[in-house]
Amino acid sequence: MNSESALPYRDTKPQGAPDFYYAINATFRFIISRLGREAWVRYLEEMGRGYFGVVNECWRTGGLQAVAHYWRDFFAAEPGAVVEVTESADCVELVVHECSAIKHLRTGGREIVKEYCQHCYFLGRARAEASGLTMRLSGGDGCCRHIYAKPEADLPPQDLAQIKEATS
Amino acid sequence: MIGCYDFCGHYEWTFGWLERVGGHELVRAYWNEAINHDSQRHARDLIINGGFEGMAKYWGHTLLEESPDLGFAITRTDEVFRIDMHDCPSKGFLLRNGLENYHDYCDHCMGWIGPLMKDSGYVIDHEHNHRGQCWWDIRPASSAGESSKPGAIAGSKDVRLRPDWNESPAQLDRYEKATDSDDKL
Numbered sequence: 001m002n003s004e005s006a007l008p009y010r011d012t013k014p015q016g017a018p019d020f021y022y023a024i025n026a027t028f029r030f031i032i033s034r035l036g037r038e039a040w041v042r043y044l045e046e047m048g049r050g051y052f053g054v055v056n057e058c059w060r061t062g063g064l065q066a067v068a069h070y071w072r073d074f075f076a077a078e079p080g081a082v083v084e085v086t087e088s089a090d091c092v093e094l095v096v097h098e099c100s101a102i103k104h105l106r107t108g109g110r111e112i113v114k115e116y117c118q119h120c121y122f123l124g125r126a127r128a129e130a131s132g133l134t135m136r137l138s139g140g141d142g143c144c145r146h147i148y149a150k151p152e153a154d155l156p157p158q159d160l161a162q163i164k165e166a167t168s
Numbered sequence: 169m170i171g172c173y174d175f176c177g178h179y180e181w182t183f184g185w186l187e188r189v190g191g192h193e194l195v196r197a198y199w200n201e202a203i204n205h206d207s208q209r210h211a212r213d214l215i216i217n218g219g220f221e222g223m224a225k226y227w228g229h230t231l232l233e234e235s236p237d238l239g240f241a242i243t244r245t246d247e248v249f250r251i252d253m254h255d256c257p258s259k260g261f262l263l264r265n266g267l268e269n270y271h272d273y274c275d276h277c278m279g280w281i282g283p284l285m286k287d288s289g290y291v292i293d294h295e296h297n298h299r300g301q302c303w304w305d306i307r308p309a310s311s312a313g314e315s316s317k318p319g320a321i322a323g324s325k326d327v328r329l330r331p332d333w334n335e336s337p338a339q340l341d342r343y344e345k346a347t348d349s350d351d352k353l
Binding site: 009 | 179
């Protein structure tokens, strides 16, 4: 297994500061209230193709092994995340037992944007498409399941109703 | 998922996105509404209710969490709450990773702290050099105090005494008795 970090942007600390989840939640609230939900989806899609472009390229060239490596390193740097990452022949599955963001927002008594969990789908879909993959999400509100798959896995279409609203 | 580990990277990217979508005023509104009034409402509660004591609690916690290597110094007198930032964990992250999607990331601090201090009855003298170093003198708005001379408040911890502080004078941004990110001199 490759021991070098798959994270493209590195900090001097092993994990992030969880209070930043407050700002992410507040950013979603601001964009949705000022610009509307469609603009918020565009924001996530453009971030997925732009800011995360360097990761997408690694996924495109490195395949599912690179996807699994990235998510293992990603969640290791998120304080409080409890996540299993499993790689198979045609997909990578992330089972989030405890979402570090939802947990910290609740602990901090923050009003969580109800669309919060959808951000993982719209962002993940854009990143997957840029990498030649497909992405699906189910669950939410603290526990969820993400799948990044090769096109030949022929996953059924995403049903947005399968993504729960976040509750505070 | 958008994570907190590389927060400063996508936060800075967001400034650029907002400016492209809604111009400078939307970025200013974001810093004030989303950061000052929403994300950092714990800072507002502490500072509006506790003054310098609240500032010490807020920045003592936040800077320690973001900068465990103590790349900063806090100094308090009866008249001034001062921060000397020698190694900004936020700007440092961007510099180390070569990230720039917005023309002046450092403006975001005055963008949310300025309105907070205005609401709390304080004004700010501040400079940043865009290389991860800055200083802040926060005084009651009623204070007649002038900007401090280098070393006068923080002694040897004053960031302006660093040999590399003013390597590019044209890159120094300065504020006097300000509470608005657009009050740059």
